[in-house]
Amino acid sequence: xxxxxxxxxxxxxxxxxxxxxxxxxxxxxxxxxxxxxxxxxxxxxxxxxxxxxxxxxxxxxxxxxxxxxxxxxxxxxxxxxxxxxxxxxxxxxxxxxxxxxxxxxxxxxxxxxxxxxxxxxxxxxxxxxxxxxxxxxxxx
Amino acid sequence: xxxxxxxxxxxxxxxxxxxxxxxxxxxxxxxxxxxxxxxxxxxxxxxxxxxxxxxxxxxxxxxxxxxxxxxxxxxxxxxxxxxxxxxxxxxxxxxxxxxxxxxxxxxxxxxxxxxxxxxxxxxxxxxxxxxxxxxxxxxx
Amino acid sequence: xxxxxxxxxxxxxxxxxxxxxxxxxxxxxxxxxxxxxxxxxxxxxxxxxxxxxxxxxxxxxxxxxxxxxxxxxxxxxxxxxxxxxxxxxxxxxxxxxxxxxxxxxxxxxxxxxxxxxxxxxxxxxxxxxxxxxxxxxxxx
Amino acid sequence: xxxxxxxxxxxxxxxxxxxxxxxxxxxxxxxxxxxxxxxxxxxxxxxxxxxxxxxxxxxxxxxxxxxxxxxxxxxxxxxxxxxxxxxxxxxxxxxxxxxxxxxxxxxxxxxxxxxxxxxxxxxxxxxxxxxxxxxxxxxx
Numbered sequence: 001x002x003x004x005x006x007x008x009x010x011x012x013x014x015x016x017x018x019x020x021x022x023x024x025x026x027x028x029x030x031x032x033x034x035x036x037x038x039x040x041x042x043x044x045x046x047x048x049x050x051x052x053x054x055x056x057x058x059x060x061x062x063x064x065x066x067x068x069x070x071x072x073x074x075x076x077x078x079x080x081x082x083x084x085x086x087x088x089x090x091x092x093x094x095x096x097x098x099x100x101x102x103x104x105x106x107x108x109x110x111x112x113x114x115x116x117x118x119x120x121x122x123x124x125x126x127x128x129x130x131x132x133x134x135x136x137x138x139x140x
Numbered sequence: 141x142x143x144x145x146x147x148x149x150x151x152x153x154x155x156x157x158x159x160x161x162x163x164x165x166x167x168x169x170x171x172x173x174x175x176x177x178x179x180x181x182x183x184x185x186x187x188x189x190x191x192x193x194x195x196x197x198x199x200x201x202x203x204x205x206x207x208x209x210x211x212x213x214x215x216x217x218x219x220x221x222x223x224x225x226x227x228x229x230x231x232x233x234x235x236x237x238x239x240x241x242x243x244x245x246x247x248x249x250x251x252x253x254x255x256x257x258x259x260x261x262x263x264x265x266x267x268x269x270x271x272x273x274x275x276x277x278x279x280x
Numbered sequence: 281x282x283x284x285x286x287x288x289x290x291x292x293x294x295x296x297x298x299x300x301x302x303x304x305x306x307x308x309x310x311x312x313x314x315x316x317x318x319x320x321x322x323x324x325x326x327x328x329x330x331x332x333x334x335x336x337x338x339x340x341x342x343x344x345x346x347x348x349x350x351x352x353x354x355x356x357x358x359x360x361x362x363x364x365x366x367x368x369x370x371x372x373x374x375x376x377x378x379x380x381x382x383x384x385x386x387x388x389x390x391x392x393x394x395x396x397x398x399x400x401x402x403x404x405x406x407x408x409x410x411x412x413x414x415x416x417x418x419x420x
Numbered sequence: 421x422x423x424x425x426x427x428x429x430x431x432x433x434x435x436x437x438x439x440x441x442x443x444x445x446x447x448x449x450x451x452x453x454x455x456x457x458x459x460x461x462x463x464x465x466x467x468x469x470x471x472x473x474x475x476x477x478x479x480x481x482x483x484x485x486x487x488x489x490x491x492x493x494x495x496x497x498x499x500x501x502x503x504x505x506x507x508x509x510x511x512x513x514x515x516x517x518x519x520x521x522x523x524x525x526x527x528x529x530x531x532x533x534x535x536x537x538x539x540x541x542x543x544x545x546x547x548x549x550x551x552x553x554x555x556x557x558x559x560x
Contacts, residue, residue: 008428012455013162013448017155017211017329020398023338023389024153024311027304028433035432035492046492049297058303062342068398071157072455072466109303118300118348148288152315153308157469160538163478163529164451167444168293175292175352186352189437198443202482208538212315212326249443258440258488293444295437297491302433351437 003080006036007098010073020068026105027061030093033079034109037091043130052124055114056089063107067097074098084131086122088112143220146176147238150213160208166245167201170233173219174249177231183270192264195254196229203247207237214238224271226262228252283360286316287378290353300348306385307341310373313359314389317371323410332404335394336369343387347377354378364411366402368392423500426456427518430493440488446525447481450513453499454529457511463550472544475534476509483527487517494518504551506542508532 008029016022034056038045048054069075076098083090088111095105115121123131148169156162174196178185188194209215216238223230228251235245255261263271288309296302314336318325328334349355356378363370368391375385395401403411428449436442454476458465468474489495496518503510508531515525535541543551 009455011448012156012451013164015157016152017157017159018335018337019157022153023341024304024307027307028431031304031432035429044492055298057298057348058345060342060344061303062340064340065338068337072464149315151308152311158475158477163481164444164447167447168291171292171444175289184352195438197438197488198485200482200484201443202480204480205478208477212324292436293442296432297435297437297439299437304433 003078004033004037004040005076005078006032007074007076008032010069010071010075012071015071020070023063023065026063026065026095026107029075029077029095030061030079030091030107030109033077033093034091037079037081038130041130041132043127048127053116054121054123054127055116056111057114057118058109058111060110061107063105065105067102067104069095069097069104075104081132084133086113086133087120089131143218144173144177144180145216145218146172147214147216148172150209150211150215152211155211160210163203163205166203166205166235166247169215169217169235170201170219170231170247170249173217173233174231177219177221178270181270183267188267193256194261194263194267195256196251197254197258198249198251200250201247203245205245207242207244209235209237209244215244221272224273226253226273227260229271283358284313284317284320285356285358286312287354287356288312290349290351290355292351295351300350303343303345306343306345306375306387309355309357309375310341310359310371310387310389313357313373314371317359317361318410321410321412323407328407333396334401334403334407335396336391337394337398338389338391340390341387343385345385347382347384349375349377349384355384361412364413366413367400369411423498424453424457424460425496425498426452427494427496428452430489430491430495432491435491440490443483443485446483446485446515446527449495449497449515450481450499450511450527450529453497453513454511457499457501458550461550461552463547468547473536474541474543474547475536476531477534477538478529478531480530481527483525485525487522487524489515489517489524495524501552504553506533506553507540509551
């Protein structure tokens, strides 16, 4: 499957009194990774929500922290879809310091597709390409 | 006008690498002040949104910082409505350290009432009491 | 091992445009669970940092989301230490809606003890009771 | 005085259940404006903290909200220093939608210089250029 990298700098707001980035903020960075992944493959998550009311709801999230990230440092998030079908998608992330070229954290999220009433739905075919779903007869 | 005090402890997530609470978080504390103010006068902001689609949209916010707030300290927010009519409401806040009994910050927010299409609306009469609006002939 | 429950209400700031609590914020709630756990067993995490420069650094965090949490709802976090020794501690959390009495999410975090230079250290004996470490000859 | 513009996209985490960006997050965007302002004039706020222990502490912050910002939209923050001397600095910000070219919010922050003990200090001469301080005889 394809992968994509996005870059940004650590915000002061993201640090805590330990002098490093607060652990929950890595999950926000994974969200940025997902958004830029969709943009890189030619779509926008925003459009799925706006046009068709399809929500990408997180059912599981995990992060392993290797080295602390610090204020104003550049961060690179590499996002990969490791599994996807009409009902769910699994992302993996590597959060890197691109300057010294090392991984700071590795994480994953699992999502299901919901409608606005928060009921599970099957992904519309027009969005298959966003998730790298090939859509053979076995997909349904 | 009436006022109300709510209390909570500083979260680790709310601190930054300066070792004190990050300045934007005081505005979240003002939001807690508003929510507990409504509850104290017998209503819930949530119900206004859910039942009647009335949103309390911020048009102006201000905070003056006097002393830093630190992790795990108890914080008291005193919330007062200083002006309210069918179209807008003005809150003032004193954010206090109740242990040493001193003000840490003072702030204010001004809000207008919007519907779900983000258009200004006049507040329904049933909510007047929440805002201390007396509702004479001049109010409209 | 002992466990502890803490309660609070969902903040407006914690919701996102899906109308439910943003997924990263559950990890902040786990932090509240840890802080109140320590207070319940007679100590304060703050004191460990302030007096002895011992930091509780997260090395792994995980959350499984079962039902969405919504604005202004009461939330209960049950925090348990499932494993602890001089070098690490493992917390588990159940995030509950205490009104309808159901689990909204289950999570865990694993931490190591660091000094201010971000180097691993062994926990001082005076803090053993906070973590339920019994401290037999095999602990070191 | 000089000014600088920085751009980024609205994060999902920054929205709330009103479907727009939560009001406190505009103050985080002002922080991004400050950081990129310093970088544009050839310095880094991080270095002031790291090398000389000079903290830029907020004493006043204000924001006027004109139009809501929405998820995934591009945001431009124009940052200007309107006043600066050895003891304080005043920033002004215009937060814009660069696509439809209109202001979404206007804000300001006032800061004083503190040392690590949170005591007011006078800015070192080597940082004057960062703040556009010309440093005549009257500055002290």
